[in-house]
Amino acid sequence: MPEPVEKRHFGSWASPISPNTLAPNARKIEQVCVDNADIYWIETRPEQGGRSTIMRQSAEGQQTEILPRWFNARTLVNSYGGGAMSVRGATVIFTQFSRETFPKTSDQRVHRLDPGKTPVPITPPAAASYADFEIDPDRRAVYCVMEEQTFLTNGQATQSLVALDLDGVKPPRILAQGEDFYAAPRLSPDGTQLAWLSWSYPSMPWEGTRLWTAKVDPSGVLRDINLLAGAPAMRTDGARNPVLKRLMRYSDDAIGQPAWSPQGSLYALSDRVEIDGDRWLNLCSARNGQLEPVTLRTAEFGAPAWQLGGSSFSFLSDGRILAAFTSNGVWALAVIDPETGKAGDLDTPFTEIAHLHVSKDNAIFVGGSFTEPAALIRLDPHTGAYERLRETTEKMDEEIRRCISVPEPISFPTGEDGSAQSNAFFYAPCNPCFEGAEDETPPLILLVHGGPTAAASASLNLTIQFFTSRGFAVADMNYRGSTGFGRSYRRAMYGHWGEVDVEDCVALVKALAKRATIDPNRVISRGGSSGGYTTLALAAFTDLLSVAASYYGISDLEMIAKITDKLEAHYAELLIGPYPSASKLFRARSPLYHAQKIACPIILFQGLEDPVVPPAQAQMLIDEMNARKLPLAYEFYADESHGFRKAESIIQSLEEELSFYGTILGFTPAGSLRTPQIHNLGTIQEE
Structure with a gap:
């Protein structure tokens, strides 16, 4: 007999995907x-x-x-x-x-x-x-x-x-x-x-x-x-x-x-x-x-080289080339004749492919799909047969698999006149044991990738499933500026950082609200690095959000123009304008200098050894929000850099993030969670 389905408020569903199971599953190749x-x-x-x-x-x-x-x-x-x-x-x-x-x-x-x-x-x-x-x-x-x-x-x-x-x-x-x-x-x-x-x-x-x-x-x-x-x-x-x-x-x-x-x-x-x-x-x-x-x-036959040593094509013994490419945010494999350019696409289950090599005429790569986490794969390009050599996660049991939300790729109009187009992967809430309360639509989490020159992953992301299995809808954004959609799409960001990405997030919420698939009055944004910047910009320059979570996010663009890592020393100028001549524009788009406009509570997570976004960025925003009695919570992590690597940091930040959402949106998350210290909470409770 099928299990009874319990009606419970979105966000409060009990999930088999816990922070403690996520951290060991965060292994990376x-x-x-x-x-x-x-x-x-x-x-x-x-x-x-x-x-x-x-x-x-x-x-x-x-x-x-x-x-x-x-x-x-x-x-x-x-x-x-x-x-x-x-x-x-x-x-x-x-x-x-x-x-x-x-x-x-x-x-x-x-x-x-x-x-x-x-x-x-x-x-x-x-x-x-x-x-x-x-x-x-x-x-x-x-x-x-x-x-x-x-x-x-x-x-x-x-x-x-x-x-x-x-x-x-x-x-x-x-x-x-x-x-x-x-x-x-x-x-x-x-x-x-x-x-x-x-x-x-x-x-x-x-x-x-x-x-x-x-x-x-x-x-x-x-x-x-x-x-x-x-x-x-x-x-x-x-x-x-x-x-x-x-x-x-x-x-x-x-x-x-x-x-x-x-x-x-x-x-x-x-x-x-x-x-x-x-x-x-x-x-x-x-x-x-x-x-x-x-x-x-x-299509794009490679990803942006944020890291060195990438490989998306290699050579077979018969002279043909095995290559990975991405189209509309999804990766695939093709075998290419180098003389004619004729390509034969391979039928595989993989939608995310990286680190492609050939060994003894077998394809070796890190591959995942929307239903399977990334793993080290060996694939025979002649037959399509493959084996998973090394998993990045512990084996998922059937209880977890039943909660996997498979995304819908969506395109939607955006821009000032609606003539532009943007993209996202939309994940609906998914848990066979629960459904939302009567006349309730789920809160939406806007997941904003970093870079901003990067792309939403097309591989199973258990952090997304952590939220969808609890009753959240998630939209993984491929806003204008993302890669995989041609050079014009990527360059739409240049000079317009903090504008086109914000526009696209607002446009997506409008599009989903028309479909009645989300609650437009309960919208969350979470992102890391430049995704954290877009999250903070949404909080400062729009009334879209109910709550925001920034992981090592940028609040002061001017500081990034002055102090950041070697690779990105002039990147902000490409995204905004020449510095210092455009310093007014940098300040105009910096959430730090417009903290008085922030109307939603924010939780911040920051590594103390971050060379890309210095910890002073987070501290300055914290000081400004405290001075203005704006609700916030925050955690600083020793021995963490730009992107958390330690299990304890991953577990604590995710538990506190979910607990924070529950406090602000008025539901009680299932399970025992560490709760953050929320400053100035009385100001929002009095409204």
Whole structure:
């Protein structure tokens, strides 16, 4: 017999998905490498304080943690890291992370790990970080990016392309310098050529980059350095923001992921591919001294490179290319003929794909779907058969599976005159044991992704299910400015941060209210980083919200223009306008300077070691809200950075967030939860 369904207020439903089950399920696979039939990956573990270890699966299928427990494979290059490991011939190179080894910095020495031995450092003790490794066994060298904190270029830590001595005897040798950023050194199969990327301010790696090639002589010296791609724009009059014009005059070609085929041909991603009046990031090959399109598709074949070391295409033994692409926010796989560009899409259940490689003609990647969490996948592209090699979550029981809400992709009109279009994934409340009270519609949580140049995930997110299984509706926003919808959609944000994202959130609520699927008088926004900014902007500049949750969110855009990490040092100018000439605009769009307009209670969560959004940002907003007697709660976390990695931080913040919603919206959440201290609560209770 079916279980009886209980009527209970939305938000108060009992759920089998608890914060305690979520934290261990927050394990992440941050990088994948293949070495013949062996597979290696970096795995971040909240239950070990956010430590990142290295795992190996042998050709026989045995999985082993190869990094001793006192090592932590994590790089701080560009603050967001990525590319902290490489492997070749069973020799692993990785960046070690440990705190307070040197004054005011962290240990970031590169180590070599040989089978059965303890890792040994191959770089000197210095205030430098390293990432994006390429091993050259013939020359006993490792090509990578070096970031030196004690040497500044344009006010930021200096980056160079360097060669490290694989034996750790010689000091790092600079191969290329002078640009603000370097990435993706990749050696040709015969070891005679090196390709790499560079870019300089005010560009970002998904906007304007340069692709270089050079011959590598037997001693490791680069000869005949050649700029293969990354030409400036012929015209910039279409760009309203003068910072975008400067970027386009530097390079109007977003190039990513250079890779050599086994036959020695160079491929890369480029958004110079124009289709139907827009530009799309497609697969290209180096021919006739330039990059020429292989694919012509209204899709994006890569994600924005917030982290180094990403891979979304690889090579099969028959010469074809296996590639991942995203269209309308959903990822898929295709096999591509490099000569004709003809692509055959694979029928797989995966809607989110990252870190794609090929090992023994099998696809290796991190894949998930709307009903299955991300896992390390091995897939046969010829048959479609696959196996889940490593889960990122504990096995979900049937009780949890019954509560999984599958989203509806929706598009809706937005903008001042309604002529623009925006996108989101809409998740309805889902719990077979409960239904809402009579004449009640569910409260809506607007989930605002970070970046803002990023995208909503198309993989099962148990945090979303944590809320939908309790009776909330959730809209995971792909507002204008998100990637995966073409260059024009992404660039709609530039000069209009705090406008188009806010407009799109308001427009979505109106669209859902017309469908009577949510309660427009109980709208919540939650977001981290720039998603936290949009959340705070909604609280300050609209009357849309009933409550808001900001995770390491930006409240003062002017401070971000002055003080932030290296990667984003000029990003705010691209999103707002040139600084300091546009300082009034920065202040006009900063929630901090308009705290008196905030009418909804806010809960803030902030890491004390955040290099992207300094903790002072949160404290200034807290002080301002307290001065104005505005209801708020907050937590600061030691040893947490930009994005929480520790289980205890994840559990506490989620419990307090749900409890906060219940207090403000007037329902009692199910279960035992830690409750935050809410300041100035009497001001809202008196209204």
